[in-house]
Amino acid sequence: MPELPEVETTLRGISAYVEGAEISNVVVRNAALRWPVPKRALRQLIGQHIDSAQRRAKYILLHTASGIILLHLGMSGSLRVLPSGSAHGKHDHLDIELDGRHVLRLNDPRRFGCCLLATPPLEDHKLIKSLGPEPLGSQFHADYLFKQSRRRKVAVKNFIMDGKVVVGVGNIYASESLYLAGIRPTLSAGRISRARYGLLVEAIQSVLSDAIKAGGTTLNDFTQADGMPGYFSQQLRVYGRAGLPCLQCATPIKSTVIGQRNTFFCPACQTF
DNA sequence: AGAGGTACCTGGCAGC
């Protein structure tokens, strides 16, 4: 379930260890992630330095002079920094050793994540080139969302989860944002007003940035073997609360399925 | 081109 806040928190946690570090070893224990991990190409990075670590959408990007390591945590993945030589567990598929002192370790039970090597420019990469704007960036605003939504018949929930429209809004935060904006998740994207999209943009931004703040305090130590949960619990307002009273009006929260995904909303508060 | 469905995978849980 790493959504954007989890990925951002992970990035912040590992940055101090990876930026400037030399890749002193690469161990691929299980290459069968979403796409085969390019073991040989990764091992050719041994001796290179990681110049910087960035996030784009839910991808973590490690830049080196010879290419960009592109990591995705899928649904169950996590990255930790551990002392070199730390015992590995069942789903620890990949280690990138740093300066011979630490390992950046990818754990992913469901193996929906990936580790690929991209050649610059990154914007040309297949997985990156058609991504929409960052939800916390300046290109994501009411006018943009309004324009994108015209003549779109999909449910607004699917619309905001579409990575070509905006990145980083996963199933949980989609429900949460629509609740805050008072919009019924089943409504066609094309039928929502510009003003409502303004509220939705604010809601998405506040939900995501609150979660990032919460993550910063929950995940404070990336160097302890058992110090980090894969993802942190949120104070969720509607997600997973079917049948429980709405926090604003006490009406029971409803759940429905939109695009094969569980969706939660308050039938009284979300009327647009 | 847009919309909808499918596949990938495994831990955890409900039900028997």
Add this chain to the structure above:
DNA sequence: TGCTGCCAGGTACCTC
């Protein structure tokens, strides 16, 4: 207790 079966969830890709 142990087995079976279902669900979650991100996203590329396929079909209509």
